[in-house]
Amino acid sequence: xxxxxSLNAETPPPVxxxxxxxxxxxxxxxxxxxxxxxxxxxxxxxxxxxxxxxxADEIKADSLYKEFSSWHYLNMPLDGTYETSDKNxxxxxxxxxxxxxxxxxxxxxxxxxxxxxLRLLIHLIGDLHQPMHLGLLEDRGxxxxxxxxxxxxxxxHRVWDSQMIESYxxxxxxxxxxxxxxxxxxxxxxxxGTVLDWIAETHVLTNQxxxxxxxxxxxxxxYSYKYFNIARAQMQKAxxxxxxxxxxxx
Numbered sequence: 001x002x003x004x005x006s007l008n009a010e011t012p013p014p015v016x017x018x019x020x021x022x023x024x025x026x027x028x029x030x031x032x033x034x035x036x037x038x039x040x041x042x043x044x045x046x047x048x049x050x051x052x053x054x055x056a057d058e059i060k061a062d063s064l065y066k067e068f069s070s071w072h073y074l075n076m077p078l079d080g081t082y083e084t085s086d087k088n089x090x091x092x093x094x095x096x097x098x099x100x101x102x103x104x105x106x107x108x109x110x111x112x113x114x115x116x117x118l119r120l121l122i123h124l125i126g127d128l129h130q131p132m133h134l135g136l137l138e139d140r141g142x143x144x145x146x147x148x149x150x151x152x153x154x155x156x157h158r159v160w161d162s163q164m165i166e167s168y169x170x171x172x173x174x175x176x177x178x179x180x181x182x183x184x185x186x187x188x189x190x191x192x193g194t195v196l197d198w199i200a201e202t203h204v205l206t207n208q209x210x211x212x213x214x215x216x217x218x219x220x221x222x223y224s225y226k227y228f229n230i231a232r233a234q235m236q237k238a239x240x241x242x243x244x245x246x247x248x249x250x
Contacts, residue, residue, distance in 0.1 A: 017162030018054050020235055022172035024126040025049030027179055027239025032246060039250040043115045049122055049242070050172060056123035068120065071096025072127050074199070075137035078207050082199050093133065097124050097195055105249050125245060128198055129238035131205040132157040142209070148218040156213060164224050164231060179236045190240050198241060205230060 028049050032040070044052055056072070059065040067090075074092035076085035082094060091099070100121035104114050127133045135141030135157070142157035149163045170178070182190070193201075212227060213219060 017165055018057075019170075019172045019175070020130075020162065020165050020231075021053040021057075021123060021126045022050040023175045023179075023235045024129075024238040024242060025051070025053035025122060026172060026176040027236055028122075028242040028246065031240055031243035036243075036247050036250045040118075040246070043111065043118055043250075045115075052119045053122050053126060055119040068096070071099075071120070071124060073133040073135075073141055075141065076134060076203065078136065078210060081203075082196060093124060093128055094195060094199065097121060097128070100124065101245070101249055121245070122242060125242040126235075126238045128195070129202055129234040129241075130160060131202055131209045131234070132160050134199060134203045134206045135210070145210075145213075146215055147213055148216070150220050151218060154219075156209065159219060159223075160209060160231065164228055167224060168228060175232070175235070179239075180233065182236075187240065190237050191244050198237075202234070205234070 025048065029037075040049070056068065060069065070088050070090040070092055072093065074082065074085075074088065074094060076082060087095075100117040103109050103117040104121065109117075132142040139145045140157075142160070143155050145156040147154055147156055147159065149159050150167070154163060165175075168175075208230075209227075213223070
């Protein structure tokens with residue numbers, strides 16, 4: 001598997017933003033087993049989880065990787081579940097994560113293929129915890145839910161992907177260092193569950209995010225004050241659960 005690709009002016013906007021995904025990767029580092037870390041160094045050529053966490057967005061600039069585009073999200077009604085929702089025939093977050101895990105653990109996969117799908121998996125676990133990646137089909141997960149962010153045109157998806165995080169003004173390492181303290185019981189609760197359980201949990205927040213704004217509303221510092229800690233908590237959960245997955249398969 002060759003990782004070369006070219007960036008251009010039409011590169012899609014990132015999800016969770018570069019900062020958010022790097023927070024997820026950096027937090028995961030704190031919960032990895034020693035044996036998992038050794039396998040990751042080998043497969044990722046000593047690149048960190050934070051560094052490779054944006055790979056799946058970067059390759060969107062190359063049409064060769066178009067087949068993976070639908071893996072970044074899934075669409076479901078606000079009152080629905082993944083199990084009862086119509087499925088994207090091109091795949092979604094659930095099928096993408098499962099495919100990556102199969103490739104990484106298969107004896108028939110080359111080292112390059114394992115490294116490629118590992119990079120995708122690291123990113124997709126982050127996407128799973130961004131509420132608007134589980135949004136409505138009719139507005140493309142909030143991409144067509146137009147709002148303003150500090151008087152500039154935006155949409156609800158972009159606000160949660162990157163603008164609210166970037167407006168906070170902390171680097172990914174600063175956000176990682178200031179992640180919430182968790183008791184052993186709280187950590188254990190986060191680590192529990194399956195991908196489908198985590199999706200159901202995130203989808204509760206999806207409903208809250210849709211209810212948090214009116215179309216055309218100008219969202220400003222008051223919005224961040226109310227919702228930024230939810231974004232922080234989701235990035236922390238994503239990092240912890242990414243470590244769970246990696247410890248399981250490596």
